[in-house]
Amino acid sequence: MCITFIETNPNPKNGEYRLIIASNRDEFYKRPSKQAFICPDTKIIGGRDLEENRENGMWLGLRVDEKKQILRFGCLLNVTGEEKNANVQSRGFIVPNYLKTKDSPILFFENLLKSGEFNAFNLVSVELNKKEVTTYFLSNTPNQVCKFSGEQTLGFGNSPINRPLTKVRNGRYKFKEIIQTSKSKEELKNALLKLLKSSEKNLPDPELQRRAPQAFEQLSSIYVDIKKMYGTRTHSIILVDKDWNIEFHEDTMDSPINPEDIIWKTSSIKSNL
Template sequence: MCVIAFAWDHSPQFGLALIGNRDEFYARPACAAARWGDRPHIVAGRDLQEGGSWLAVSPGRGAAAVTNVREGMPQPRPLSRGSLPVRFLDEPESFLSQQSADFSDYRPFNFIGFAPGQATYLSNAKETEAKVLEPGLHHLSNGTLNAPWPKSLMLREALDAWLGAGRFDDVEPLFAALGSTRCAPDAELPDTGIGIERERALGSPFIRTPEYGTRTSSILLLDRAFRGVLIERQFDHGERHGSDNQVEIG
């Protein structure tokens, strides 16, 4: 994914409430969230180029999401970041105890893993960093966790307002926030070494450029046993593609 806001152990209704957008090149093939035939404990969308996922859930076991860390001139690495959520859900107990060298073959990433009673943030952007997350509201894009990037703050505020309103049968306010193309003023945008024009193009929650943009908007609502619902809205070249995909988790 490329922008996420989530509430971890923050409300009586949900153990985890997460919203986010996956941005990707339009030409890169992927399929919508479903239970995987080769790993039936996993429910996730799937990147058909490398076989991994950006957001994955395993009922009773956990959930995981990954974003890339924006770098001016990306360096090639042999392993796909999309394999990280799969690795975590295969063996949640051992994943985060592995040595930092296990992550050196991935390009810089932010990873969030949710297991019963614990949420952990992991990044290899500079050196491997892992920390347990406190209950509450968090946000993440292509910088560090809770960095004040305008688009991730917008999603955090929208999620907070939705939880406070208590109308949990209506997720359209969340999709409206995910679909926002509002970009902050230049002075508020991050400087990630790609130039101000590109920062502007990537500065809103919903991205639309000729070759790259938001492909999937996701809403994940789970109880403390990691059962609930995943609702996806697909897009192609900035236009909504098909009806919503709603997958029951449990």
């Protein structure tokens, strides 16, 4: 399970933001990963999967192209409760391939769906430039592409876009309220982090119960913790202010993770467009 909230505003006032993203990564604690960093070759910012045969896959990342003056963001969300096939391509390379491609988003999406089979996924992306901002939602369950232009407040999770989980709907409203009421960047970041750490159950949720009948109660909160073996292990907050200052903030469990003594590491990567 993962969850992502996005606010876009192509014409912010002083003190407002062009882009705000708050996202949780949920994964098995034993799966090795690397804390967010800037790749010196690709300039991609984000953490990396270190699982054998899936090295350098990504769940979330962004890339700033200073020459073209474009920020590109991508986030991968699995679709809960769908059949899994071990003999298909790894989904972890979808995000870095998207961030590196020279193709337009639509062309990349079309080629991705034609190129091979993957287990069920949702891909959320943002294209931000000096003129406009566009958010895309791509899924192979079923195949579809949705486009959201201009000022938007959006939430995405581990289900089809037309059947959002209750925690996605509820979280989106809280996300919007935090943005409207926060009076400083630090207040905003702290409030978003508190939202990402919320253990409140969002029930009832018939869609989640249908997709995960054995674990829907544990999965109904934004922050997930299941038997000290699986749960939320990374919080990511991305801010792009009116003056194009970019901050990628990450709180992540130090790997290897000891469920009896979890250590959180905080990092902040700054750039500009």
